[in-house]
Amino acid sequence: MEKKKTFVEDIERTLYDIKNEDRPVYKTQQGLTEDIIRDISRQKHDPDWMLQFRLKSLDVYNHTPMPTWGPDLSELNMDEIVTYVKPDAKMTGNWKDVPEDIKDTFDRLGIPEAEKKSLAGVGAQYDSEVVYHSIQESLVKQGVVYTDMETALVEHEDLVKEYFMKLVPPKDHKFVALHGAVWSGGSFVYVPEGVQVKIPLQSYFRLNSPGAGQFEHTLIIVEKGASLHFIEGCSAPKYNVTNLHAGCVELYVKEGARLRYSTIENWSRNMMNLNTKRALVEKDGIIEWVSGSFGSHVSMLYPCSILHGENARCEFTGVTFASKGQHLDTGASVIHAAPHTSANISTRTISKAGGIAAYRSAVKVTPDAHHAKCSVNCESLMLDDISRSDTLPVMDIQGDEADIGHEAKIGRISDEAVFYLMSRGISEDEARAMIVRGFVEPIAKELPLEYAVEMNNLVNIELEGTMG
């Protein structure tokens, strides 16, 4: 019996790997010095308080050690990372005005297409700056703001000043300190009290420049009783030098508000993805995270929900797929800081071809948060003997009457299940692919449709290399 054997070194990334000529109008020197920070700040026409904020963050960065508890970060040499790359394009609200090569890139990634079909607003960031932003007129009339952070800093300076890096302060860890010093681009969303944004907004981040860092800042405020679905997508072509992504996401979910935040990250495999995301949820508010991690060389990503008001709720759904040369350390953290708060965390991780996928979680219940309820369910599937899956849950329960459940399962594709499907005429490859698709199905159905399709393709392509 001859078996077809395909070897896939890397997933089919033709779409993502098209590199445009690196043609910035301005690029800082490599590395990180006070001069470089002043330079970035000048280029960006920061108000003085922001310059001071950047300098303070730089100081914190310089005095904070590298985290050593997670994946190996020794390959990252900050002296070689270019922290600010300004593309040769001005921010525009008109797709026609985006330069050809950049437009082509986003066209290929389906960004304007998606906008036409199913989005209420779109933002596209290329290297360090947002090059395109649009929002439906009807939303503007209701007072919804969706723009890039730079514009927000000019037009909504008070709001930015009130919220910017208050939830994720630079002192938290080395990479948010770095972010505070060199941040550029990102999205600002403000949904006024009671406004329901029915169609999602989407931002897409693309890092084209080799050896560069992307440090976009996303700040979303959903006021009392309002609701929003925000989608973010990330990709980059592959270079032989290390790129760095250290974004920061701050989400404020006010009383009775609801925010769904979906991310699909498909960075190229030379990317260090050290991203920090946090949500502060007030009374009766709901944060829903949907998180897909497929790309990057190393990822450290643990979206955190602080359930600050009574009855605040968090739903976290995540999928991570680590293949050859990837170490994806992902998970979630929840802080129950008020009574009757509840959280539901459900994740699936897949590893193959020597990839390492770790699920790391932290659940904390403060002494005041009585009757907190938290359920964690994480399942891992290893597709071969050389891959690794770890589950690292941490729990710190101080509140009374807490109801905490943790369920973890690590396994392989069952031979009996493959035989069962084959006995129905389904080929071996398809049987395995079906089982893997079935494994991620509870997550896939939470993803925006085009991303669910993308994930399915990814699973199929990834599996071809493991068969036989």
Add this chain to the structure above:
Amino acid sequence: MAEKLLEIKDLHAGVEGKEILKGLNLSIDKGEVHVILGPNGSGKSTLMNIIMGHPKYEVTAGSMRFEAADLQAMKTFERARAGIFLSFQTPEEIPGITVENMLRTAKQAMTGAPVKILAFRKKLKAMMAELKMDPAYAERYMNVGFSGGEKKRNEILQLLMLEPKLALLDETDSGLDVDAVQIVSSGVSAFHTAENSCLIITHNTRILEKLSVDRVHVLMDGRIVEEGGAELIGEINQRGFTHLLEAQNCADCSRVCPKAAK
């Protein structure tokens, strides 16, 4: 003369070096219903799994032909596409794949042509009604959270949807209550035609009530030790297997046994 569907000759097979089938012969014609009886551990389920091509078992000698094809040269999914179906004794649970999705994928794989969704759904609904299955089960994940009886009904549903030439039923009636056996039995008789054949393992004769049995084989210690028509079922039910086992032992040692030599 009737056409041969399955022909097994002098089959030796086992698992991890241990021989389970020790020279088994079996021949099934198109349209026939065969029943295999035998005590626990005699190799009945092993035979079913080997016909289906379970990778755990190794065939060491003998031949298996299905119509003109040499089964041993075919992978499990190729055997299925050729027209063999196994109703499992303990059907697998497959999370994330709905019954409908799985059946559609299987049907497409079998026929090699895209499935017409509307016609497919209509047939699925009709078959589920016939098996008294809640139509909501079409949207449920394959066997996940199904009771034993629901899993068996789901096997027969697949049989009716996939329309193979040969149905291997491995204790499809075990663990079912009287009503469920009736339903499954009707399902099997709906499948059985002048062209389609069944090979049935059972400890219970109720599943056979709606079928006309052509041939009964008694399998003991990896060999067919007794064959006959439907009347053999009643005989075994009355007398059990022990007398056959004794006869078998005598046949085995005939060269040295003075009793046999006489």
